[in-house]
Amino acid sequence: MYAGIWIGLYLVRIFVNAYCQRRLTFTALKAEQILVVELLEKMTRLAPSYRLDNERSRGQLLTILTEDVALVTEFLTNSSILFSAPATLIGVQIFLFLEVGAYGLALLLVLVVAGVAQMLLRKRILAVKAEKHVLMGLRTLTNFEMFHSIESIKLMGW
């Protein structure tokens, strides 16, 4: 009996999860399409003089705004996780509490410790990524300068 309910609920969980993910993905795609169309419309309406007042060109501005739109899409796609993951964790905590009593709170302890560790690691990963990004920029610049110098030397040789 208990096993039957468990399997039934597990299947319902899978179905609801997949259905929510599907709906949210479609919503995210729709939102992305609408935002991109609106963005392009607005950008084409910008006066050419705007570029003179701004540091960025219209193309650069469009790239930045498109990245923002991508972030909005990602947020909408991930919305299901923001609801389903905490709900699952709370559910598991309640199940464990009912099964083994206060010892089930070990899950909460481990989750808190793992969460803090993940946060710290994420910070370090982002710092290393930023450092790598700067170095990559420098390397690209050096390569460009080197190739340009080679080209200049070749021209001088000719």
Added chain:
Amino acid sequence: MNQRHYRYLNIFDLVINLVPVLTVFLIFVLLLFTNESIDLNTTLVYTILSFVALTDGPVKSLLGAITSTV
């Protein structure tokens, strides 16, 4: 630099993978040490294992979802 990056990524995965294992370990150790008369029968062990296994997916995805949206 790349080594450091991959080391952090591996530790990050390790932390995620250790959550269910550590939880199960802690629960069983606490049960055994505090209650000597407890009978760790197959049903109890498998029930706890199935409950704790449910945390694997959320722990993997939650932080990524939070950091990508905030």
